[in-house]
Amino acid sequence: MKSVLHGGQSVTAFPVENAPDRPVLQLAEVMDTYHRSSPWYPQKTGQGQGQWVASLADVAAGFDLILLDSYGVLSRGDGPIPQAHGAMDHLRAIGKPFRIVSNDTTALGSRILPKYVSRGFNFKQGEVVTSLDAVHTFFSGRDDLDSWAMLGAVNSPLPEVTSAMEDLVATDGEVSARVKNILFLIGMEWHISLQKKLEASAQGRQFGVAMGNPDIAAPVHDRLMATPGYYAERFMRTTGQSAAPIVLGKPGNAVFAEALKGYEGIDPARILMVGDTLHTDILGGNAMGFKTLLVESGIFTGQDTAAWIQKTGIVPDFVSPTI
Template sequence: MTFIFSIRQSSMIVLSPDSMNEMYARHLDWYPAIANPPSAPEFIDGLADIMGQFDLVLLDSYGVLCRGSTPIDGAAEAIQQLRANRIPFCVVSNDTLTNRSVAAERYQSRGFDFTGDEVLTSLDITEQYLGGLTNRNHIAVIAPLEHPSNHLLEGMVRLNGCNGEIPKGIDTLLFLTGAGWTAKMQENLVSTANGRQFELVVGNPDIGAPHGEHVTATPGYFVADLVEQTNQKAKPTLFGKPDRIIFSMAMEQHQMTEPSRVLMVGDTLYTDILGGNAMGFKTLLLQCGVYRHKDIMDVISSTGISPHYIAPCL
């Protein structure tokens, strides 16, 4: 029993923010240890209030810059303020439909003028893993049949094309992206996984992400649901926030050696804020994302995860 509230909305699974956080909390052993600031969070008006304190600003995408494909008011202007003040920044996202080869075009369609080297996604990290594989026929992947990484997915079983049913001979499941994944596919995945054990690899560890007026399930939800319903023993390998690898790569690319001079801006406590705090970054939680209709201090109290700063939007 996973205690979620879910409905079908264009075949998507829709979650409440509380049910999303409850699922994160049940799998804390997958994530870095909680490392909160020593004092209560400071409420600020926006990024402009504090940006001058930092040598690098890392920005989540969904819930910070946009909701689905719709930009959030004021986000593009905040990016221009960073540029005007010559403060380096990088979008650090668990988006597994966007890599650096398509980032500029995709963000331009949302109203942002990013270049490819200003975006780092968990798909970029996942592609490094995929590029090192020599045998793919034992892996089944959750991803739409048209995907930017198709050349690296050749030889794998495409579960979206199997209606979620896992064939025999598969010992590894790659949870890449939830695009096109339905509640029925998830039911079939669970049913055909019962009595079997798998290596679990997760390109996007987010359990939910804001999409329009709703929070929709993302690959972190699908793997957590599978683990809970089929008693999987393996700890999933995560390629995105809150795992250290994506943060470390962003620091390396910007030649940063002092974590306290980095600000992580996000809308989700269990990924952006927990991961940023664990790295030794300062963290800014925005209220315009998954928690925008919630009492933010109640959410912080219930999760036990706290940022350095809180603002209504970027």
């Protein structure tokens, strides 16, 4: 843990894997939560089980652009997945354009490169897009920012947008009477005690809800840690929210629109989306008309992937053990 300044005071910020009272989820709970969230997502597409391949290298040459998720594809927590460096080197070697498309809301794509450098990836400007880019686009120019509260972080990665919003970490989870909308942005400093206070203070009220990061959980080493989508779904359910949330990250199309900037002329069927999560990467990619590759190195590590594909009805074009 480390101390950071918040409002002139030193506040303890916990690393993602060490945050106190932050839920560690089982895969069945993650999938059940995604299922409850499915009315907010694109419709399911695809048939069968998908073609099983050894790795991304088996299919990459057949596409004009490769889009890749980050957590569960390139890394688990701070540690890179062993095959990831070689896979990215292969894409460079065959001259295949790619972009990382992550639901990470801790930084804009243009500012997140040091995180990847620390993990051994030599990505260049323009090769990483995050759902924070979609958040930035959505809120730019709006005149109602002071009607929003955000589930965020001590040091906001987007102060030009969030500085006018009520900080739910700073209010100890309680949402004030002036707030009409809530942005679920970052979960690293959020935990169940704050969530319960938020839910209690929101009872009997209706809000507009936006999800910057719709992920229910992220693979961190050998655990699945709750992420903002988990808290958003729980909030919607326990407080009886009636309006569907705005989904800015995958599987919504806003983050894909950011990822396709500069590549608008490519036939969607010539784009491959690589991810570890059926309800975000694969469902979102299928809905965009992309081909999709599910890797088993993320939330499905050690699981019966074929059974989950059949149970969810979300079918990738390809499945591989890892990237």
